[in-house]
Amino acid sequence: MADVESVDFLKNQEGLNDVPLEGEILSPNAGTEGEEQEFNTLDEPVRETIMRDLKAIGIKFWHVLYPKQSKALLKEWDLWGPLILCVFMAIMLQGSSPDSSSSNTKDKGDGGPQFAEVFVIFWVGAVVVTLNTKLLGGNISFFQSICVLGYCVCPLTVALIVCRIILIATQSTLLFIIRFVIVIAAFGWSTFASTAFLADSQPSHRKALAIYPIFLFYFVISWLIISHTHTS
């Protein structure tokens, strides 16, 4: 009996010996497939790296100006576009400092905002509106929301450029009305574009509560643009 068992056991052991115990230990990202997924930016020329980022920014501007696809801006956020727009607007909108080029020493200057004031209004305004959206329970990340709000200022920046061109001519009521209409149109465009991106993240009974601060933010920027009349 014991012999039979031992023979069976030996047979089984041989069977065990036949199982191949060799092979390769594969990690999930190993192989050529993993290398294609990673961006190996060390090997490519610098121009390619920069052009890739510029292309991404340009695509986002395009999506803002023609807000048809509503998801593209949110997936990959970046803050380059808002920074460019903010710096450009702050440079254009800043009033001249007092005592700059006037003979009267008591001149208060242009009365317009300082560069820092426009900058702060832009960024602090975007942060406050984003915080409001998140506090109301929206399911959008912090930087995505700032990205959208910043990029949607683009129509207002275009309006600012157009107004500045109009201001070169001598002013009249008609030109003021034209400027006003342009700024209002840009304001509506900006608000519409940003609500197209952001409104989906809120439940329906709070949508108006989330949209109103966005409206106020762009309204304040529009007021800064329309009030900028001094061209020195």
Add this chain to the structure above:
Amino acid sequence: MADVNIDVENFEGQKKVADDLQFQDIPHDSFVNDKSKVQTHTFTDFPPTAESDEEDVYDKTQLINDESKTGSPSFWTFEYYQQFFDVETKQVLRRIAGSMVPSPWSNYLQTTIRPNPDLYGPFWICTTLVFTTAIAGNMASYLSVEGKDFTWKYDFHKVTFAATAIFSYWWLLPAILFGFLWWRGSKANYTFLEILCIYGYSLSIYIPISILWVVQFEWLQWILVMVGAVMSGGVLVITLWPAVKDDTKKTAWIVIILIFLCHTSLAVGFKLYFFNAAAPQISTQTSSAPVITKFPTTPHPTSKQQNKKTLVAATNTTRSRLKNSTLKRNRVIYKTTKKPM
């Protein structure tokens, strides 16, 4: 012998003690006055934690679902602040409407705010008020230049001033009021958040008023001041009356009158600082027409002393209050000496 005696006595004594130690039926009537009570001391006033403990024990599903409500989140988490924003659009609109119309038979706090006071409404009302006041103030000063001169410069710094004034009003007065109520031991138990909420919503009537203040009729502006102060001040007073009515009559009335006065002075201050059409707050460099249009006396550019006299006359005729008159004197810039006459 003594032991035996003692034993006998003690035995008898022990028997008595044993009898005393046995359970005895004591008739309840002889001890307790109230027949309905079995205990000598019954709890009738439960602290709030006792009730919530019962809920936790018996209703665990609700505990899982409303975890953010039963356990209060810490001050440093985001969820702590989310509980202040738990409102819907309709609720906010209803609260704004209720803050404008005083009604003596329903307490605004109880009907609209009490279940969940929020910070969304007051914060955005204050922000909107800051910008509408600054924008309307700029428009008003623009219109008072008779419109033809496009080198009018707008004053951006009205925004910063308005923001400081409004936000400090919204926070300081409720803080003072809450401190006063806490010191006097008011029994109405208004939390600080509720007072903030009431004050924030009470500012909402000034938003349309500040837009209407652009119209350059002095009598209309003062009527708007009165209307705004009375209506929202009325709501404030009616809502806050239950908090102070338990105090002595004198302090209660003084507090109520002070609340109303502060509210009114805010409105009057805004009107005088931002929208005063008679005071020259803008400066133009190239205009040749006189800037001041509403003065009773035209200023003579001959001597500085005469300019000082007209300056004094100007500030007197605008009926400015003391705190605003110093502001205006600093901001008035007279250009009349430069004009060729």
